[in-house]
Amino acid sequence: MIVRDLVNTDILKLTKRKSVALIPVGSIEQHGPHLPVSTDSDIVSHIARQVSDKNGFLLLPTIQYGVSFEHHPFFNMSVSTRTLQKILVELCVSLSKNHIDTVIILNGHHGNQDALKKLQDKVSKMVRVKQRIFVYSYWHFMKRKFDHAGFVETSIMLAISDKVLMKKAKKGLIPDNLSRNELNRLNKKANKSFISVTKNGVWGDPTLATVKDGKAILSEIISNIVKESQTCLTGTG
Ligand SMILES: [Zn+2]
Numbered sequence: 001m002i003v004r005d006l007v008n009t010d011i012l013k014l015t016k017r018k019s020v021a022l023i024p025v026g027s028i029e030q031h032g033p034h035l036p037v038s039t040d041s042d043i044v045s046h047i048a049r050q051v052s053d054k055n056g057f058l059l060l061p062t063i064q065y066g067v068s069f070e071h072h073p074f075f076n077m078s079v080s081t082r083t084l085q086k087i088l089v090e091l092c093v094s095l096s097k098n099h100i101d102t103v104i105i106l107n108g109h110h111g112n113q114d115a116l117k118k119l120q121d122k123v124s125k126m127v128r129v130k131q132r133i134f135v136y137s138y139w140h141f142m143k144r145k146f147d148h149a150g151f152v153e154t155s156i157m158l159a160i161s162d163k164v165l166m167k168k169a170k171k172g173l174i175p176d177n178l179s180r181n182e183l184n185r186l187n188k189k190a191n192k193s194f195i196s197v198t199k200n201g202v203w204g205d206p207t208l209a210t211v212k213d214g215k216a217i218l219s220e221i222i223s224n225i226v227k228e229s230q231t232c233l234t235g236t237g
Pocket of ligand 1: 031039040148149153
């Protein structure tokens with residue numbers, strides 16, 4: 001159920017203690033010369049929609065802005081970790097006042113992860129009925145390695161969007177054959193300044209991306225999140 005499309009009376013019928021709300025969190029940031037800045041928000045919205053449909057969750061509007069300062073001087077519209085965390089805490093409290101006691105937060109951007117820590121602790125100080133909060137980052141639900149505007153993200157975008165400019169796609173940093181130490185060092189540096197590490201804002205190689213791969217990766221992610229959320233909700237995990 002897409003909450004933003006519903007009228008008040010329909011929502012009131014759906015908001016029961018056992019309802020589950022899903023909040024997708026994305027970002028607005030550069031994704032190389034070939035993908036739109038909305039890529040993370042687009043991908044996480046798509047996955048959230050599918051997971052909500054399959055599990056009967058209440059799908060809330062995507063938070064489009066995230067913590068993307070690391071992409072400076074390339075384009076990013078960023079809020080601080082503290083601000084994003086505060087928004088999420090207040091949304092969870094608001095859901096609690098609407099009698100929703102289970103919330104899943106689905107993250108689509110690496111830089112948001114710090115804002116998603118300890119939400120449960122912060123919210124529980126502010127609500128009367130205990131609320132359960134589960135936090136997932138979608139790339140933990142696929143076998144392939146996470147990239148940025150590389151093969152994975154570009155393939156997924158080819159599968160869900162008509163905004164991909166494949167002719168402009170260029171290889172970026174290819175982190176193959178690196179020692180674990182070297183990769184850790186690069187990751188740390190990229191978390192501070194993504195452009196100084198990748199030069200063109202791309203981590204990976206988007207040039208071989210295909211719709212078919214995108215569909216396969218998406219279906220793996222979606223079915224794993226569907227399973228994981230069912231397991232968490234029934235408490236058997
Ligand atoms: Zn991305």
